[in-house]
Each structure stands twice: as C-alpha cells, then as structure tokens.
Amino acid sequence: MKILYGVQGTGNGHISRARVMAKALGQHDIDVDFVFSGRVPEQYFDMQCFGDYQTRKGMTFITENGRVNVAKTAKQNLMANIFSEIKQLDLTGYDLVLNDFEPVSAWAARQQSVPSIAISHQAALQYPVPKQGTNWFNELLLNRFAPVDVALGCHWHHFGFPILPPFVEVSASCGDHSHQILVYLPFEDADRIAEFLAPFTQYQFFVYHSTKPLKAIGDHIHWHGFNRESFKQHMSQCGGVIGNAGFELASEAMTLGKKLLVKPLLGQFEQLANVAALQLLAAAESMEQLDSAILTRWLKTPSPKPIAYPQVGDALVDWLKKGDWHQPERLCQELWSQVELPENWHKRQ
Secondary structure (H helix, E strand, O other): OEEEEEEEOOOOHHHHHHHHHHHHHHHOOOEEEEEEEOOOHHHOOOOHHHOOOEEEOOOOOOEEOOEEOHHHHHHHHHHOOHHHHHHHOOOOOOOEEEEEOOHHHHHHHHHOOOOEEEEEHHHHOOOOOOOOOOOHHHHHHHHHOOOOOEEEEEOOOOOOOOOEOOOOOOOOOOOOEEEEEEEEOOOOOHHHHHHHHOOOOOOEEEEEOOOOOOOOOOOOEEEEOOOHHHHHHHHHHEEEEEEOOOHHHHHHHHHHOOEEEEOOOEOOHHHHHHHHHHHHOOOOEEOOOOOHHHHHHHHOOOOOOOOOOOOHHHHHHHHHHHOOOOOOHHHHHHHHOOOOOOHHHHHOO
C-alpha cells in the first residue's frame, strides 16, 4: 500500500497527530509520503520523522492579538494559488490519501478519484458534539475545506458517536510540581503574556513563544523559543498548563493529569467548539481575555486524574490495512472500551 498523507501545517496540533501516525505507519512497513501546507517552509521544525516531506502554500488563518483577522485571512487566501497547487499534485501510484484538514491533497484526491480518509479533530465536529459560535460559514468550512470520502474524527469523549480517542504521545509524568506552570499562547502578544504573569511571583512560569517580550520580565518567568523536547519535559513535570484551546495540547494535558486553563483563539470555530466540550466535561477553566482573577482562582485548583487513552495510531493502521474503510464503528468501540473516563463524564454524553 502506498499512501500520501496531507497535513495542515498551521499550529502544531495536526503535526503532532501526524507524528503519532508516522511512527505507526513506519512500524507496519507502509510506504507513505507526507505533504504539509499552511506554513512557510522555514517555519517547520523537528520534522525528521516525516522523511523527505513536501510543502505547499495551501490556505491558512491570519491572527492578531489572540483573534483571527477575517479580512487579512480572506486576502491572504485569495492571493494563494491553491487551484494551481491542486492541479499540480500528481497522485499517480497512490492507493490512498490520508488527510488531516489539508486542502491541497484532499481536493487533488477528489479530482483524481483516489480514495481519501480524514484523520482529524475537525471531522469529529461534523457530528452534534458540543459546539458554540457555529454558523453556516463554519459548517461550510468543515465540509468543503478538505473534503474526503471517509471522515474519522477524534475527540476527548465519543459523545455517543463513532469518533476515535485522541492521538497522544507524551513523556511519562515526572510528578506534579504544582508551582510550575507551562504556558503556550502562540497567538498572544509576548508583552501581554509577560504582563499577565508578572504579579504571580510565587509560581514559576515556563513560556514557549516565537517572539520575546520587549520589556524586562521577572525571574519567575522563563521564556523559551519552541523546542519540542524541552516542551515535553516541562509538560511532564508541571502542575498545570495555560494555552489556547487547541485540541492536541489539551489532549496531552488530560493524558498526564495536568489541570488546564484555556483562552480560545477568538473567531476560530474549532477552538470555540473545544471550549464548549471542555466546559461540558468540566475538564478545564476558560477565559476570553487574559484575566488575572480567573488565573488566581485556577492556580489554587487541584490536578485531575490522568486519562489513559489507548494507542490509536497502531489500531488505525491495522484497520487501514484491512481495507473495510466505510465501517469504522467497530474500531471506535474497541478503542473506547480500553478507556476509563472520569466518572462525571458518563453523565455528560
């Protein structure tokens, strides 16, 4: 079997899920090529597991100060030559296209009649799972941005639908150092983050961000450019995580039993839907702005019990090899049967 795997490159969640799948596919000796879009090539990092991967411009979102800039996003994507990229992507020789919300490979598969399967969190949002801020445009985006033949979604809870558990690969927890907090708010202004954390000198904050604050920061704030290995280390030993409402970061926090405070990227439908699910499950605190009162309250809350999600990648590859792709229900049921969800979640389906 020869597979092309298309991955949305905006943010790191899609790439994290692709890393889990790359490892599983490699263990089964499946020939797979990767194509990423939505980010300029020089901004990809720690990509060794994907071999000689390709990049495309694709489509992306433009953010400013924690909010999607709709006008700039529209202008950027109208300028993108995505139709040419779709036409130029030759799928000759591929048996299957796997897709994680990546539009170039999805539309190329449709035009060239190559079977395609989505493996994404967005695919779960096509079911009536918890959501907020939905409208006709968001529904159109979910269904037409990266269309596929079979859509396999993943979520923290199945909510009674054929949805996969999260794809999670984390370092073993090094304990719960309650006064160490991991901060990953990539869409927020660096100086605003530093100002937000400045009064809480009794805690140690490990901040990962692409830019540094212009103003001086206190000794209790440790600023890092993104490094996957050190990020995983701080994740494993921290007492809690402050982040945007991306799916993969929250999944890792739940797996390790880290309390979670999220600030969604405003105007981004997926993150708003994630907040709705987290609130329904009582799995995280949320804030619309960098709110010191909410942070004060959250810092005093205890850590939750870890959730041992199964190795979804290995099971999924076995399922792919069988070729019965239009009946994922048994696969989903088998995986969820291995999960001990928090007791209060059973009442929130």
